[in-house]
Amino acid sequence: MRLFQPPRAPTSIGVWLRLALLGLALLAWGLMALGCGSWPALAPPAGQLPPSREGRVALYERTLRAYLAAGRLPILDVGLSLAEWRDADRLVREMDAAGVALAAVTAPGEKAIWEAAGRHPGRLIPLTTEAAGDAWARGEGELLPALRRQLGRGALAIGPLRAAGLAAGEAGERRSLVLEAVLGLAAERRAPLILDMAPGDADVGRLERALAAHPGAPVVWTEAGRIPRVEMNPGYGHALLRALSLRHANLSFALSTRPAPEPSPVIRPRRDLLYDPGGRLSPEWGAVVDSRVDHFLTASPPGAGDASAYAKWMLAYRRAVLEALTPASRPRVAYQNAWRLLTGREWKE
Numbered sequence: 001m002r003l004f005q006p007p008r009a010p011t012s013i014g015v016w017l018r019l020a021l022l023g024l025a026l027l028a029w030g031l032m033a034l035g036c037g038s039w040p041a042l043a044p045p046a047g048q049l050p051p052s053r054e055g056r057v058a059l060y061e062r063t064l065r066a067y068l069a070a071g072r073l074p075i076l077d078v079g080l081s082l083a084e085w086r087d088a089d090r091l092v093r094e095m096d097a098a099g100v101a102l103a104a105v106t107a108p109g110e111k112a113i114w115e116a117a118g119r120h121p122g123r124l125i126p127l128t129t130e131a132a133g134d135a136w137a138r139g140e141g142e143l144l145p146a147l148r149r150q151l152g153r154g155a156l157a158i159g160p161l162r163a164a165g166l167a168a169g170e171a172g173e174r175r176s177l178v179l180e181a182v183l184g185l186a187a188e189r190r191a192p193l194i195l196d197m198a199p200g201d202a203d204v205g206r207l208e209r210a211l212a213a214h215p216g217a218p219v220v221w222t223e224a225g226r227i228p229r230v231e232m233n234p235g236y237g238h239a240l241l242r243a244l245s246l247r248h249a250n251l252s253f254a255l256s257t258r259p260a261p262e263p264s265p266v267i268r269p270r271r272d273l274l275y276d277p278g279g280r281l282s283p284e285w286g287a288v289v290d291s292r293v294d295h296f297l298t299a300s301p302p303g304a305g306d307a308s309a310y311a312k313w314m315l316a317y318r319r320a321v322l323e324a325l326t327p328a329s330r331p332r333v334a335y336q337n338a339w340r341l342l343t344g345r346e347w348k349e
Helices: 012-033 053-069 088-098 110-119 140-153 169-189 201-213 230-235 238-247 283-291 310-320 329-343
Strands: 075-081 100-106 124-126 158-163 193-197 219-224 251-255 296-298
Touching: 053 100, 053 329, 075 088, 075 158, 075 219, 075 296, 075 310, 075 329, 088 100, 088 110, 088 124, 088 310, 100 110, 100 329, 110 124, 140 169, 158 169, 169 193, 169 201, 193 201, 201 238, 238 251, 238 283, 251 329, 283 329, 296 329
Parallel strands: 075 100, 100 124, 158 193, 193 219, 219 251, 251 296
Antiparallel strands: none
16 A cells, blocks of 8 residues: 555646636636626625614615725716616616616606615615606796605705706796705705706806805706717816816716717717717816816716616726726715715715
């Protein structure tokens, strides 16, 4: 009997099996490092929706800290519409795939908002209800009591309100008056108003007057860096947003999460101003975000709720925008500024 047996040479099958397992492990690690992996285990089980605002805020904080403890940069997405996402379970799976820790959600009906928040209390933050088009502007007498009641129930922000034509004749005057009334409520309750508005020159002027009249009303203007029509390009850009941020401390901008256009050798008018023709974050926009970082956060635009696009869009946004910012700016834009607006508290590491 031999006391020492020389190690057996691995078979060719064993070698290939080990190499395959090593390759899979490296691939998974690489995807996670790039922000492409799914992280469903990072958010701790939440149980039931706490009845108090303080309890819910503590739950949201716990979710963010779970991501940070795992070495991941969490995203707080402000303003997802459940009218586009009817399956809250699938929404949360898509959030996991993109590293979105929390999403503030709205819907046409209050019941849908609170049912989704109750099903995923550590992931979905309730907002007030949304209105189709400018229906919000046609019923000031009903709108303000409804918003006040929903904020009292626990909604952390108003909206989004889709504003258009604030300076368009008599109808625009009515919209502007209702908007100012909503801003008065936002200032009273210290609840941010999420505003979807195309950047037409006249409408921006009306918005500026309303912001100046209600300096205590926090406002988040969505889709920063994108214009709906190319002819708006001369009057809208990073210089305007920088100037607005200097004039109005209560105005924040949610960067557009729409993907960059495909690179093209032909220079043509663009709607996605956030990116240069090569599909990278424009240096000019990056410089403005870094220099005025307290005014920028992340929010999905209307239409981003499509199940096949959400995770893809948010992963592309993470790589193209967040990773292109300075290390100090990334957490501010990803979640800290939104946290401050929604909870009224500075984030503490």
